[in-house]
Amino acid sequence: MRMAYVLFDQMTTLDFAGFYEAVTWVGILGAKERVSWDFCSNKEQVTDDRGLSINIQPQLVCPDLSGYDLIFIPGGQEGDHQSIGI
Structure with missing residues (x-):
């Protein structure tokens, strides 16, 4: 499974x-063989709702x-199509 x-x-x-x-x-x-995942974004650095910066x-x-078999989008203050970039 690719996530x-x-x-x-x-x-x-x-x-x-x-x-x-x-x-x-x-x-x-x-419990599940061959589970893999990638961290994806519409830019190289994102800042969460508390000010924490994460590099991609x-x-x-x-x-x-x-x-991908599964796409996970966490909740957030600006979670619309434009801000997520998909």
Whole structure:
């Protein structure tokens, strides 16, 4: 399973971190083989709703999301199509 975490300005990091924690345990416990994920964004650095800045690997800025099995978009203050960039 290929997953994309879509990160954007004004997202709520706790929403992202809670889901990310659960998914990493799926791999650690071997409950699902070959789980992989990428962190995606419409820019190289995003700032969450509390001012925390997160840097994104440049090759995953504005990726084509059609190749993913699951796309996770955390909650946030500005979570519309324009701010998310998809």
